[in-house]
Amino acid sequence: DGAAVLPAPQNLSVRSVNMKHVLTWSPVIVPEEIIHYSVEYQGEYESLYMSHIWIPSSWCSPTQRPECDITEDITATVSYSLRVRATLGSLTSAWSTLKHRFNQNSTILTPPRMEITMDGFHLLIKLEDLGPHFEFFVSYWRKEPGAKEHVKVVRPGVLPVYLEMVEPGAAYCVKARTFVKAIGRHSAFSQPECVKVQGEALPL
Amino acid sequence: VPCVSGDLSKPTNVTFISINMKNILQWNPPEGLQGVEVSYTVQYFIYGQKKWLNKSECRNISRTYCDLSAETSDYEHQYYAKVKAMWGTNCSKWAETGRFYPFLETQIGPPEVALTTDEKSISIVLTAPKKWKKSPEESSISMQQIYSNLKYNVSIYNTRSNRTWSQCVTNHTLVFSWLEPATLYCVLVESFVPGPPRLTQPSERQCVSTLEDQTTALEVK
Amino acid sequence: QEFQFGPCRVEGVVLQKLWQAFWAVKDIVQAQDNITSVQLLRKEVLQNVPETESCHLIHALLRFYVNTVFKSYRDKAVEFGILKSFSILANNFFVIVSKLQASQEKMFSTRKTARRRFLLFHRAFKQLDREAAVTKAFGEMDILLSWMEKFYQL
Numbered sequence: 001d002g003a004a005v006l007p008a009p010q011n012l013s014v015r016s017v018n019m020k021h022v023l024t025w026s027p028v029i030v031p032e033e034i035i036h037y038s039v040e041y042q043g044e045y046e047s048l049y050m051s052h053i054w055i056p057s058s059w060c061s062p063t064q065r066p067e068c069d070i071t072e073d074i075t076a077t078v079s080y081s082l083r084v085r086a087t088l089g090s091l092t093s094a095w096s097t098l099k100h101r102f103n104q105n106s107t108i109l110t111p112p113r114m115e116i117t118m119d120g121f122h123l124l125i126k127l128e129d130l131g132p133h134f135e136f137f138v139s140y141w142r143k144e145p146g147a148k149e150h151v152k153v154v155r156p157g158v159l160p161v162y163l164e165m166v167e168p169g170a171a172y173c174v175k176a177r178t179f180v181k182a183i184g185r186h187s188a189f190s191q192p193e194c195v196k197v198q199g200e201a202l203p204l
Numbered sequence: 205v206p207c208v209s210g211d212l213s214k215p216t217n218v219t220f221i222s223i224n225m226k227n228i229l230q231w232n233p234p235e236g237l238q239g240v241e242v243s244y245t246v247q248y249f250i251y252g253q254k255k256w257l258n259k260s261e262c263r264n265i266s267r268t269y270c271d272l273s274a275e276t277s278d279y280e281h282q283y284y285a286k287v288k289a290m291w292g293t294n295c296s297k298w299a300e301t302g303r304f305y306p307f308l309e310t311q312i313g314p315p316e317v318a319l320t321t322d323e324k325s326i327s328i329v330l331t332a333p334k335k336w337k338k339s340p341e342e343s344s345i346s347m348q349q350i351y352s353n354l355k356y357n358v359s360i361y362n363t364r365s366n367r368t369w370s371q372c373v374t375n376h377t378l379v380f381s382w383l384e385p386a387t388l389y390c391v392l393v394e395s396f397v398p399g400p401p402r403l404t405q406p407s408e409r410q411c412v413s414t415l416e417d418q419t420t421a422l423e424v425k
Numbered sequence: 426q427e428f429q430f431g432p433c434r435v436e437g438v439v440l441q442k443l444w445q446a447f448w449a450v451k452d453i454v455q456a457q458d459n460i461t462s463v464q465l466l467r468k469e470v471l472q473n474v475p476e477t478e479s480c481h482l483i484h485a486l487l488r489f490y491v492n493t494v495f496k497s498y499r500d501k502a503v504e505f506g507i508l509k510s511f512s513i514l515a516n517n518f519f520v521i522v523s524k525l526q527a528s529q530e531k532m533f534s535t536r537k538t539a540r541r542r543f544l545l546f547h548r549a550f551k552q553l554d555r556e557a558a559v560t561k562a563f564g565e566m567d568i569l570l571s572w573m574e575k576f577y578q579l
Contacts, residue, residue, distance in 0.1 A: 077437040
């Protein structure tokens, strides 16, 4: 029975940053052979009500690399079981299952990258598109003592988003953080970025 | 004269094309009968009710579409429609649509966009598209009344700096101020409703130029 | 991005994902429902539901979907190859039910009237053959999601 000849993948773990989840494992080595891997998952519902049913991962059934982007498979804030097995021709290994079930609420949230630009006297912000889960809390103020800080909630999009009308000669600063409602958590703020508006300051 | 059912192949691609609740059933002629004098008959069905209903204006027609807007005007119901082809004494079996849910599937047309400018600003007034209505005398219903969460994605393109930026708004008036004088700006607006994936139709691209800066104009004199 | 069913608030579900999941399988699923003369989620069940009753009604409906409809539809989901959409819908409904569970005391006052609406749905379900009823209920999820959308705040 060829099933158990091939060793099962070991050291399964999930690396999750900004709601992008990647399952990794130690590669199974057979000299001069190409090993394929298959990944399957179960949400909490499946493990409670249909524990014999596992769902093939969207991108890694099969794959040759010892990792799998499972982002599209994790679609609810519940805990997921994940398992991997190796295949070489007709030989297949046993399934190896992630020790601790994975929940997306453990993802690491990093401050967003942003680009502050101006179009005429309009302050614009372009934020990296991190996917539909993300909202951005953008905070901006005029760079002068006692300036009021404004906050705007921005949803991801391809185009830059309009923030504020600015005055010639003044300087403005912007910082942003992400918020993921699905898990009720936000990232730290990015470092503030400041820009100076061309032209002379308006007479008071 | 009853026809012999099944000798003719069925019409194909039977589907609803729906924009602002104007619901047109359309189909392709049966395979191999393009150009032949085929006639069609349409029926429709309200999900949850008992029987198929005739559409008298779409009995023995030669065109390949039928306006079922009136019959499907209660947009919170779901519907089916079917069409069969007839040629001489032969006719096809019925070809049926899937379940059609106007509230979720109608395309939201673009708003009307009115632009006015002065030296450094463009004012935009948006008017929500109108729902289809049976007759001109009938009072108009705005799609906003049906979709309270209707939003607009307004994108503005500065032809001089070649930059585009956008803003998602729910209200119907917005002003882009502090623009560059004597510059051509182009505006495009798309209606958007959260929910299932829908086709969208952006508005015609409208371009307008901000006026000359009066201060420089005076100095030149 | 949260639901506000009257007094009950539910965070952590991206409704857009549920729409995409159902829309991907809508034609396959609804094509299996041949009893077009019966609608389970009729207007009498879902129309003009006072906000105060919405929490109890959605809790009863989603608990039924989680405990009965999805459980019975499981093998069909495997057969039609729609496990991915099935999993998205089942797990997110599971999340909503778990979070509504914690608001039980807020639903007590409106139990009777909301219960009557659920029983309209349940009675129609039981009058059908079991497999046909499960297929119909799964196919009417667009009606259910459409009603839930009214309580969803972006």
